[in-house]
Amino acid sequence: MFDILLSVLTGGATGILGSILGKLFSFADAWIAEKKATADHERTKDMHRLQAELRSKELENELTIVEAQVSGELRTASYAHDRSIAIGYPWVGAVLRMVRPILTAGLIILVWYIYYTTLDLGLQAEITASSIYMCSTAVLWWFGDRAMRKK
Secondary structure, three states: OHHHHHHHHHHHHHHHHHHHHHHHHHHHHHHHHHHHHHHHHHHHHHHHHHHHHHHHHHHHHHHHHHHHHHHHHHHHHHHHHHHHOOOOOHHHHHHHHOHHHHHHHHHHHHHHHHHHHOOOHHHHHHHHHHHHHHHHHHHHHHHHHHHHOOO
């Protein structure tokens, strides 16, 4: 009878130990699966982030290309407009061609005159800044336009 009781107790203990080990392995398996899923999710997030960065750079490059094309088209249209003006007399063409140089020289003289004759320092600074802006725009437009022309 003792053998039967001992068999029941040891068999039950072995069954309980098997159940506990099974649960531990299922927890370990779930933990490993969760870690793998988290790693896969992180890798997917990194891949999406890198794809977004690449697309952003592509869009910047496309924008730069479009801006360059539009700038060239605007310059070409401006030159075509200048060539399309019908000039009846040669002196009219000479006067039209002198507008930029006269404006540039006039603005340089204006900046010089304001700088040396104005006594109010606050007003002098504001007027001088505005005059320098106009003068630098005219000078860079005049010489920049010549430098951009095809030889």
